[in-house]
Amino acid sequence: MAYYITAHHADGSPVLGNLDGQTVLRTRRPDRSAHWQQLGLQIRASARIAFWRIEDSSGRVLATKSNPRHEELL
16 A cells, blocks of 8 residues: 655645655555654755645545744744
8 A cells, every 4th residue: 555745834735746755655654664754854854844744545644743844934
């Protein structure tokens, strides 16, 4: 089964593209993958990304991780 890491803005809207850590995972335990664990630490994403989610093909959210570099713009 394929799982998807998607990036989102603070309001929950998705970020289009694949340069901010977004990818497809084909593993049984996507929350234990090296890519998921390195998001925000070694895989640098822009500060506009608020959080990432792991979703399955039906859109069910399996895990959420916040971006430590995210800065709330006032």
